Each structure stands twice: as structure tokens, then as C-alpha cells.
Amino acid sequence: MLSKVKAVVPVMSAKGGVGKTLVAVLTALHAARMGRRVGLLDLDVTSPSAHIALGVDPQKLQPEERDGVVPPDVAGVKFMTVAFYTWDKPTPLRGPAVDDAIREVLAVTNWGELDLLVVDTPPGLRDEALDVLEYLPRPRVLAVATPSRLARAGVERLLAILEEQGLERYIVENMAIGAVGLEELAEKYHARYLGRIRYDPGVEEALGSPEKLLDTDMAKDVEQIAKKLLEELGL
């Protein structure tokens, strides 16, 4: 189902709450605005929220079925989420059920030809977050991290794992509020540092509207990062 996708980019984070979903959503939106054929897949089974950012009601927007499930177009991006159908269960999925849901979504979704597929993943370094890497062909990982010292050990662990697995790896610094940089950490693990995204309280009001989201300061910062990423990916 992913054979005609040129670049698959899982967006990962060592812990939740670092803005991974918004970085994934904005990267996809920008790439589409720059003329690429883009897909966005929300595989964060534990807490899918890309549809909230995009203003998509999973009850109302049901994908068609044609040689598999066809992701509907949302603001120029082909969008699929575990929140469609019954994958977004009201009670938390545990263990193997999480894995099953992820593999099912990947098996049934018909992406067609894409330049870029951005994949929002479960946060953390647990089984399902790392297993996603095994289910995707040639994953080129975009790690999202905040500069907080409370989060540093996790960021290092994530980069170490990606290096260990020999995966192409990029890192962006979100909610940046000062000069403390993750550049040396990126260098240490031979990850490509793509830049910094400033803390933007204006984002909350823009949630639910791709147009408003694209108009935020955060979006301007992600635009620069998306450009660099597309270049690195050869798209």
C-alpha cells in the first residue's frame, strides 16, 4: 500500500506534549502548499489528535472504499487517522490491540502515488512507537524535541535508538524559548538538525482550521523546516 510513496516520514518524540502532532500536521500542510503530493497518517492510537488540529469530525468524514480505504482530502493533504472507524476506542487500547490497530490501518489504506507521507506516531519509546518503524518502508524519522532538561535523557535515547537502527534521522526543536540548543545532541548522534520552532500560544485558537493554523507564528517556523526537509528528502 506504500509502494508508490516516495518518502515516508514518521514524526516521533521521546515523550508526549512536545508538539509532535502539530509539527506533523503543519509539515504536511506546507509540503502540499509547495506543490507536493502529500499524505498525513495519524497512527497515534493512544491519543489521536491530528483530526482535531485539522477540524475533521471522524463521525462525519468517512473515507471511501475503493481498492482499500481512500484517505479523504483535507486542505490538500490525503488524510487518514485511527480516529476513523472504530480504531479510536473510548477506552484506552492496551498492548497487542494497539499494534493490531496500527497494522490494520497500514494494511487497508490506499495512498496511491505520493511524494511524501507524514506519519504521526504514538509518543514515547514504548513497543508500539518503535514497532511503527518496522512496519514502514525506509522510514526517515523526524524527531521533535523540546529543549527542557527534564526531557533531555529521552531525546538522547530516541536518537541513540535511531542511530543504532541506522535510520535516516532529523530533529527539530519545538517550544524553543532561548539559546539552549539541541544542535550538539543532534551532532552527537549524527542526526540532521533542521531548526527551531518558537513557543506560540496563538496556536490553540487556530486549532480546527488549517487556514488559521497556517497563519500562526509556529507555522512560519515550520515552513522553513518543511523546505529544508523536502530538500533533504530529494523531493
Next chain:
Amino acid sequence: MLSKVKAVVPVMSAKGGVGKTLVAVLTALHAARMGRRVGLLDLDVTSPSAHIALGVDPQKLQPEERDGVVPPDVAGVKFMTVAFYTWDKPTPLRGPAVDDAIREVLAVTNWGELDLLVVDTPPGLRDEALDVLEYLPRPRVLAVATPSRLARAGVERLLAILEEQGLERYIVENMAIGAVGLEELAEKYHARYLGRIRYDPGVEEALGSPEKLLDTDMAKDVEQIAKKLLEELGL
């Protein structure tokens, strides 16, 4: 080991990155400053960071052993963390190993007589986060949430689970940046809303020093919350 602890308060969040650790640390520090006998237990095996906030080097500060492991005093608080010994593994713990580490820490730590034990927990609604509730006697949960709409479904799920289990439940709103309140959500699940903590970028610089942490705007907000909490707990 917890029989002489008057109140056990697990601090929980539906997702990571909402400030759960800092809320736990500051609540413990304030309660100690207000004259209570306080313990702080970091059970966030996936990403322990209370010791980073407190400026404790797990290699250097080793607990004594006397009828079990005696938590060392840090800024007036008896402090134990999975980061001591080998519980804080460099590679992420998976599945049953997480559970084992948590049960081991609980089994060996000798808290003595305490008014309050604050417990930092693994974020999310996964097995280990919820299992912690079963290992603690009469847990009175302090949920930490941010007002973001991206996080709302998770907050609701957490409150629903706590209500379903009939547990005493409190909620604080962290990184509050506007008027959007979690009060109606608290009411919906009969959880006690203790207040709001403003977003404070100054906290990052204070990490590692209990004195500096207590001097931040965030600490002032948590102080009010800690006072209410102690009252609610009858301490």
C-alpha cells in the same frame, strides 16, 4: 511499607509533557515548607525526571539501607526515585519489566511516618500508569492537564477512569494561557478543581535547584494549590 503514610497522592496525566513532574515536585516542596512530613516518589520508569528538577545525581546520592531502603532528605522531602540503583535503565523498559520495577520500589522503600506521599507516575493511560493505582493504598489522584483541545479527549478519559474506579480525584490546569477552563470537565466527572497554573518559561532555568524552583511564578501558583490540597486531604 506505606502503612504509616496518611495520604498517598499519585500525580497523573493522560499524556506526557503537561508538567506533571514539576507539579509533583513543587507540591511536595511546598507541603514540606508548610511543616508536613512529606515524601516524593518518582515512579515514572519510562522517563524519571524528578531528580533532575531537584538537582539530585542518582550516582552520587545513594539511599541507606535500614529495614528497607531509606529515602534521603532532599530540601525537606524524603525522596525516592526509580533513577536510583538500576531501575533507570539506559534502554527503555518494556511491558512486564516496567511493572516489576514499580512493584520493587514500592516493596523496598521504608517511608516511616509521613503525612503526605506524592507519587510521580508514568504519563498516559497505559497499563503501568493505571496499575500504579492498584499498588497504592487509597490513592487520591491529582490529575494534571493542560487546556489544549488536542489533549482534551485524554483528560476526559482519565477522569472517566478515575470516576469509574471510585477514586478521590483532583485536577489542576497547567500551562494555562487564557480563560478556557477545565472546570466544567472537572464538574462533569465530579473531580475537585484545585486551580490553574500559569505558563512559566522561567522554570527551565530553575531546574536543578529546589530554592530557585520555589522562587518561580509557577511555584507561587502551585503553593495555592498545595494549600487547598492539604485542606482537602485533612492534613
